[in-house]
Amino acid sequence: MDFYSHLVNRDENQGDGKNTAVQFREKFLAELGNHEWWRDTSKKIKLNFKDVETLGPSWANEAFAYFTVFDIKPDVFFEKVVCEDISQVKKTIIQIELEAGYKK
Amino acid sequence: MKLESHKGDNKRFRVSRQKKLQETKHKKSRKRRARRGRKHSKDNISPSIRSVLRENKDVWSKARKKVFSETFKKRSYNDIPKVITIDKPLGLEIDVKAFLDKAEEFISVESKKFTFDIRNCSRLWPSGVTLLVSMVNWCQMTSAREKWPKLLCQKPNFDSVEDYLIHCGFYKYVAPNYTFKASGKYDTSEIVKIVKETKRENQEQRHKEIFRLVKRNSSLDADGLEWFNDVILTEILANVSEHGVCKSDRFSTDYGWFNLTQLHSTHKIISICIADNGMGIKNNLVSGPQKDEISKNLKKNEDNAGRFIKKAFEANVSGAFKASTKERTNLVLKQYKRGARRGNGLKRVMDTCKMLRIPLTIVSGEGAVEINEKGVMLNPHDRKKKIFAGTLFHLRIPAK
Numbered sequence: 223m224d225f226y227s228h229l230v231n232r233d234e235n236q237g238d239g240k241n242t243a244v245q246f247r248e249k250f251l252a253e254l255g256n257h258e259w260w261r262d263t264s265k266k267i268k269l270n271f272k273d274v275e276t277l278g279p280s281w282a283n284e285a286f287a288y289f290t291v292f293d294i295k296p297d298v299f300f301e302k303v304v305c306e307d308i309s310q311v312k313k314t315i316i317q318i319e320l321e322a323g324y325k326k
Numbered sequence: 327m328k329l330e331s332h333k334g335d336n337k338r339f340r341v342s343r344q345k346k347l348q349e350t351k352h353k354k355s356r357k358r359r360a361r362r363g364r365k366h367s368k369d370n371i372s373p374s375i376r377s378v379l380r381e382n383k384d385v386w387s388k389a390r391k392k393v394f395s396e397t398f399k400k401r402s403y404n405d406i407p408k409v410i411t412i413d414k415p416l417g418l419e420i421d422v423k424a425f426l427d428k429a430e431e432f433i434s435v436e437s438k439k440f441t442f443d444i445r446n447c448s449r450l451w452p453s454g455v456t457l458l459v460s461m462v463n464w465c466q467m468t469s470a471r472e473k474w475p476k477l478l479c480q481k482p483n484f485d486s487v488e489d490y491l492i493h494c495g496f497y498k499y500v501a502p503n504y505t506f507k508a509s510g511k512y513d514t515s516e517i518v519k520i521v522k523e524t525k526r527e528n529q530e531q532r533h534k535e536i537f538r539l540v541k542r543n544s545s546l547d548a549d550g551l552e553w554f555n556d557v558i559l560t561e562i563l564a565n566v567s568e569h570g571v572c573k574s575d576r577f578s579t580d581y582g583w584f585n586l587t588q589l590h591s592t593h594k595i596i597s598i599c600i601a602d603n604g605m606g607i608k609n610n611l612v613s614g615p616q617k618d619e620i621s622k623n624l625k626k627n628e629d630n631a632g633r634f635i636k637k638a639f640e641a642n643v644s645g646a647f648k649a650s651t652k653e654r655t656n657l658v659l660k661q662y663k664r665g666a667r668r669g670n671g672l673k674r675v676m677d678t679c680k681m682l683r684i685p686l687t688i689v690s691g692e693g694a695v696e697i698n699e700k701g702v703m704l705n706p707h708d709r710k711k712k713i714f715a716g717t718l719f720h721l722r723i724p725a726k
Contacts, residue, residue, distance in 0.1 A: 291664050324664055
């Protein structure tokens with residue numbers, strides 16, 4: 223496992239302050255932090271959720287909905303960020319957060 | 327050369343004289359404070375609460391610090407002993423109004439010697455236990471250590487009540503100097519005993535313990551359990567740990583969050599009580615970054631704590647110090663910027679409870695809100711006096 227199985231903390235102020243969404247985003251999703259990456263249709267990233275036991279909405283919001291700042295719609299997000307071995311519940315949690323983040 | 331050295335001597339003389347004057351001034355001020363009987367100057371709060379303020383001085387706004395100090399200022403306890411009689415079953419599990427009425431009777435009482443008369447109480451449900459334990463903690467937080475009020479509890483006449491209070495860990499907080507032996511009547515696999523968490527590292531372990539109990543005993547299907555674990559339990563624990571967890575281990579008796587989870591196989595419910603002893607939802611909202619927006623409809627000086635709790639369940643409403651605020655995009659319109667945003671945690675909890683048909687009750691400060699199993703939020707309770715010192719989340723999960 224590259225990160226952690228219990229994904230609940232948004233940032234260092236929540237819970238035990240460890241394995242936070244901010245840390246995950248900065249470590250694994252740094253390249254997504256610019257318009258060019260999202261415009262380049264050849265670029266994708268794969269995230270495998272096989273060992274993830276818990277995925278909290280706050281974590282998903284900070285890790286993924288953050289990128290709606292680049293005016294990315296949820297369906298475009300899922301095309302570029304491929305989520306593998308993920309349950310329908312967890313995918314829905316991410317979807318809800320993306321929609322909330324995209325909405326003004 | 328002689329003139330220069332003479333000038334240097336004058337300067338040294340001036341500096342030492344100024345220093346001496348300052349020292350005399352400080353000495354007089356220290357003596358004045360000592361005469362008043364206080365070691366620290368202006369505020370009337372305990373060292374542990376002051377330490378939390380100090381740790382957050384760079385991130386909290388002035389409004390937040392003021393509300394926090396006001397909420398936890400030391401109370402003057404009087405010598406008139408007070409007895410609170412609980413002679414009927416007490417718990418949100420069975421009667422929300424009776425619970426709130428009873429809580430309003432005693433949470434704000436300022437007596438140095440306080441007795442819970444539970445001799446004729448036939449049942450103290452987990453939410454009732456959590457209420458009493460958190461009140462004990464609240465009294466400790468708002469008084470000097472050497473002046474902690476004495477909170478006593480009369481031995482119940484019902485053996486089942488006494489057994490349960492020993493079993494669930496109640497006496498560890500209400501009568502810590504006594505040792506009680508559990509009868510073994512109650513099954514330890516059906517409970518996550520009442521604990522006051524002060525170490526942030528324990529949150530994950532507690533989360534897993536609660537979930538294991540729910541997974542073994544609830545009637546939720548696999549997806550339902552996943553929704554419960556990922557959304558309801560995660561967001562509530564994040565909320566209480568952020569608003570109630572102790573940030574400094576030196577003062578671990580004072581600040582924290584509580585949990586008590588119990589399977590009631592006869593009633594076919596799992597009662598989950600998760601509470602913090604923080605400022606309460608209303609105080610967080612009136613002192614957070616969104617206070618101006620919120621105060622347009624809800625004034626802080628009114629008896630409306632229940633309506634503030636209802637407000638907290640709306641999308642994008644948050645009392646966190648990093649809460650997002652709307653920005654003006656044109657002359658008329660204010661909008662949120664796209665991106666990560668706080669303020670939807672409680673809404674997610676409410677929506678998921680509705681989907682899983684789980685009733686949820688929140689009691690915070692002077693207010694309370696009930697959401698029934700159909701997801702309908704009933705009229706909020708706005709009380710004049712405190713009904714919970716902090717915030718209590720209560721869930722009734724259907725059991726097999």
